[in-house]
Amino acid sequence: MKNMYLLPFILSIFAFEGCYHVALVSVESNVTTPMIDIDRLIYDSPPRFIDRALDKMRLPEGILSKLGYSDKVMISCLNRENPAEIGARSAVDRAIISKLLSGNTRVIERSKHLIGEILAESLPNENSLWHYYVTSTGDSSKTLKSSGSMLYPAKILAYRILDLGITQSINQADYDIYRFGVAELELRLIDVSTSQILYSGIVTSVDEDTITNSEYTLLSRMHLRYYPDDMLMGSNSISLASQQNFLSGQGFAVGSMTFNFTEGVQATYAYISDAGTNALVKKIEIPGDNPGSTFSYTWNLMNDPAQRIKPGDYVLWLGGRQVRTFHIGG
Numbered sequence: 001m002k003n004m005y006l007l008p009f010i011l012s013i014f015a016f017e018g019c020y021h022v023a024l025v026s027v028e029s030n031v032t033t034p035m036i037d038i039d040r041l042i043y044d045s046p047p048r049f050i051d052r053a054l055d056k057m058r059l060p061e062g063i064l065s066k067l068g069y070s071d072k073v074m075i076s077c078l079n080r081e082n083p084a085e086i087g088a089r090s091a092v093d094r095a096i097i098s099k100l101l102s103g104n105t106r107v108i109e110r111s112k113h114l115i116g117e118i119l120a121e122s123l124p125n126e127n128s129l130w131h132y133y134v135t136s137t138g139d140s141s142k143t144l145k146s147s148g149s150m151l152y153p154a155k156i157l158a159y160r161i162l163d164l165g166i167t168q169s170i171n172q173a174d175y176d177i178y179r180f181g182v183a184e185l186e187l188r189l190i191d192v193s194t195s196q197i198l199y200s201g202i203v204t205s206v207d208e209d210t211i212t213n214s215e216y217t218l219l220s221r222m223h224l225r226y227y228p229d230d231m232l233m234g235s236n237s238i239s240l241a242s243q244q245n246f247l248s249g250q251g252f253a254v255g256s257m258t259f260n261f262t263e264g265v266q267a268t269y270a271y272i273s274d275a276g277t278n279a280l281v282k283k284i285e286i287p288g289d290n291p292g293s294t295f296s297y298t299w300n301l302m303n304d305p306a307q308r309i310k311p312g313d314y315v316l317w318l319g320g321r322q323v324r325t326f327h328i329g330g
Contacts, residue, residue, distance in 0.1 A: 040215075050183070059096075122149070156189070177215075274312065281303045
């Protein structure tokens with residue numbers, strides 16, 4: 001890093017070298033910014049990645065073997081009520097319910113607010129709708145009475161979230177992001193009529209994938225700006241123009257640039273610097289073996305420490321002078 005800011009000193013040397021026969025002939029760009037597939041981006045988002053880890057989980061045979069054809073099952077979370085974990089519990093509920101339904105097991109709804117809506121909608125009384133949706137109580141236990149047609153479970157499938165999350169690492173060679181997701185649950189099957197525990201055990205499910213740096217950058221910024229729950233917490237709204245600009249593509253540019261130089265009478269150097277910080281990015285040696293001939297150098301968009309550069313404006317220096325300013329990336 002200490003060499004990154006030696007550019008002013010390096011440039012001063014050119015004034016005394018006399019290598020003014022070296023010249024830039026042309027620049028050929030093959031730089032691209034990867035197109036973002038929005039559908040794929042949503043599929044790769046952290047919540048959907050967690051969903052896939054949960055979907056790979058298999059209910060133990062010890063549970064499935066104790067569920068009869070006519071059994072009705074209620075899903076319950078053993079973790080204490082914590083607003084920060086509502087999303088996690090909803091994801092686990094969805095996965096378990098989906099697995100039970102796919103095996104033709106009947107599942108009973110026990111979400112508090114949904115039960116209230118079910119009662120309000122099932123009773124043939126306009127006052128029921130009024131009391132539940134309009135009055136300030138919003139409490140079905142005070143304003144509604146069951147019609148007697150509600151079903152009751154024969155068994156409860158309870159779970160405790162032991163681990164549910166993603167860890168990730170970056171591949172320094174191409175800056176792709178490797179993700180490793182784990183879903184680990186304690187499961188407990190309970191007979192309602194006797195309160196007997198029929199099964200208790202732990203299940204673990206693992207998923208892994210790789211996404212590009214551009215996708216990762218967009219996902220991280222999109223979550224903070226666009227998720228509805230974030231909006232409800234008071235973040236500023238974003239104009240349509242800003243959204244379109246935001247979705248145009250970010251991250252690391254890929255491809256290459258070719259610089260064509262006329263050789264001088266001796267070897268010399270060209271330099272690429274960051275236009276914003278003036279930091280040295282790349283040093284290019286131009287030989288002097290064949291004065292007057294063309295020397296071509298293809299740059300792979302990596303800096304001298306072999307790190308991929310970010311999109312932005314860059315400057316090509318030759319003989320202590322700025323000979324070209326160019327843009328890389330989206």
